[in-house]
Amino acid sequence: MWTYPRVLAHRGGGVLAPENTMAALRKGFAMGFRGVEFDVMATRDDELVLMHDDVLGRTVAGKGSIGEINHRDLLAMDAGRWFSAEYAGELVPSFAQAADYCLSSGIFMNVEIKPVPGQEVRTAELVAQFCKRLPAGSVLLSSFSLDALRVVKQLAPAVARAWLVKSVPDDWSQTLAMLDSTTLHAQAKTLDDSVIAVLKAENINLLAYTVNGPAQARALFAMGVDAICTDRLDLIGPDFFNNP
Numbered sequence: 001m002w003t004y005p006r007v008l009a010h011r012g013g014g015v016l017a018p019e020n021t022m023a024a025l026r027k028g029f030a031m032g033f034r035g036v037e038f039d040v041m042a043t044r045d046d047e048l049v050l051m052h053d054d055v056l057g058r059t060v061a062g063k064g065s066i067g068e069i070n071h072r073d074l075l076a077m078d079a080g081r082w083f084s085a086e087y088a089g090e091l092v093p094s095f096a097q098a099a100d101y102c103l104s105s106g107i108f109m110n111v112e113i114k115p116v117p118g119q120e121v122r123t124a125e126l127v128a129q130f131c132k133r134l135p136a137g138s139v140l141l142s143s144f145s146l147d148a149l150r151v152v153k154q155l156a157p158a159v160a161r162a163w164l165v166k167s168v169p170d171d172w173s174q175t176l177a178m179l180d181s182t183t184l185h186a187q188a189k190t191l192d193d194s195v196i197a198v199l200k201a202e203n204i205n206l207l208a209y210t211v212n213g214p215a216q217a218r219a220l221f222a223m224g225v226d227a228i229c230t231d232r233l234d235l236i237g238p239d240f241f242n243n244p
Contacts, residue, residue, distance in 0.1 A: 002226035005035025006241035014231035018083035020050035047071035048095035067116035124148035
């Protein structure tokens with residue numbers, strides 16, 4: 001059974017605040033969200049930060065790989081100016097900072113392990129060691145990387161994990177069994193009632209991403225999807241499942 005919030009704020013604040021920042025987490029919280037999704041990546045010196053892209057340039061000015069930068073340098077970089085002048089000076093947060101805020105605020109964390117290419121195992125080791133110290137039920141780890149999820153299973157077996165896919169593959173059952181998981185996260189536009197029915201018949205927890213329209217959200221919930229992740233916090237509120 002899905003025991004987490006039914007609607008998660010994508011990258012903290014969706015399109016209403018700079019992604020993967022403390023400002024985004026605060027925005028989601030202020031709008032009533034008690035479930036959040038964000039990305040975690042490792043720096044050169046084995047520290048964890050909130051970051052989606054493995055190279056600088058889109059949300060943080062500069063060039064180079066996140067895996068080649070020390071965390072102290074990265075944590076001093078502006079992660080808000082790209083979004084708007086209002087958020088200029090918003091810094092890149094560490095995973096520890098984000099986790100502390102979420103735990104103190106009662107926010108459930110769906111943490112996507114987002115490795116720099118080639119650093120899947122190393123990143124997962126760091127995330128698993130960190131998350132095994134968190135309170136039970138406070139975090140769900142997801143990843144496209146099966147290598148990363150295998151590491152989490154080995155090092156932090158009590159921490160919930162989900163396989164993140166674009167579309168549900170034919171081998172979903174075998175792969176989830178290998179991961180000792182019953183949770184899939186799939187791209188919303190690839191899901192239909194027949195796929196969802198097969199998964200739910202096998203008691204698979206299913207989260208759909210990224211759902212940005214109320215009509216799509218209503219349809220997915222009606223078909224049996226357990227949870228959605230949204231950018232449009234202004235259109236799909238935290239209690240949308242109960243009040244569509």
